[in-house]
Amino acid sequence: MNLTPKQRTLLLSLTTEWQTPIQIAGRLPKEWGNLSCVNQSLKGLMRKGLVQANPVMFGLFRLTTDGTTIMELELGEN
Numbered sequence: 001m002n003l004t005p006k007q008r009t010l011l012l013s014l015t016t017e018w019q020t021p022i023q024i025a026g027r028l029p030k031e032w033g034n035l036s037c038v039n040q041s042l043k044g045l046m047r048k049g050l051v052q053a054n055p056v057m058f059g060l061f062r063l064t065t066d067g068t069t070i071m072e073l074e075l076g077e078n
Contacts, residue, residue, distance in 0.1 A: 018060040
C-alpha cells in the first residue's frame with residue numbers, strides 16, 4: 001500500500017485504543033507541524049480503511065484491523 005511519509009509516521013504512532021488528534025500529535029516528532037497536518041493524514045488513512053473514527057464520540061480515532069496489519073508490516077521492514 002502506498003502511504004505518504006506523514007501517513008506512515010502517523011500510522012506507526014496510532015494504537016487500537018480511541019485517541020484524540022491532540023493525543024496522537026503528542027506522540028509525533030515536533031517537526032511534524034500543527035494539528036491540521038494530523039487531521040489531514042487521519043482523513044487519508046480513514047479513506048484507505050486503516051483508521052476508524054468513533055461513531056458515537058466525535059473526534060476519537062483508532063487503528064482498524066487492516067491498519068494494525070499494515071503497521072506491523074511497516075515495523076517489520078524497519
